[in-house]
Amino acid sequence: MEWLVKKSCCNKQDNRHVLMLCDAGGAIKMIAEVKSDFAVKVGDLLSPLQNALYCINREKLHTVKVLSASSYSPDE
Numbered sequence: 668m669e670w671l672v673k674k675s676c677c678n679k680q681d682n683r684h685v686l687m688l689c690d691a692g693g694a695i696k697m698i699a700e701v702k703s704d705f706a707v708k709v710g711d712l713l714s715p716l717q718n719a720l721y722c723i724n725r726e727k728l729h730t731v732k733v734l735s736a737s738s739y740s741p742d743e
Contacts, residue, residue: 699736
């Protein structure tokens, strides 16, 4: 499943990002902590590869590693 980045917060010292994500239909929302040497910006698309890796905007050399993720509801 591909994920659209809605918000991004970065700790540049250790290349960790906290991302607010949603699926294409907007029905599923996730908060994920990822590690990446590349910037992850609002509007980027994360596409699955393997072993918890996702590529940024379908560029297979620009990847993020998902460290943790959980679904959320704005109503909670």
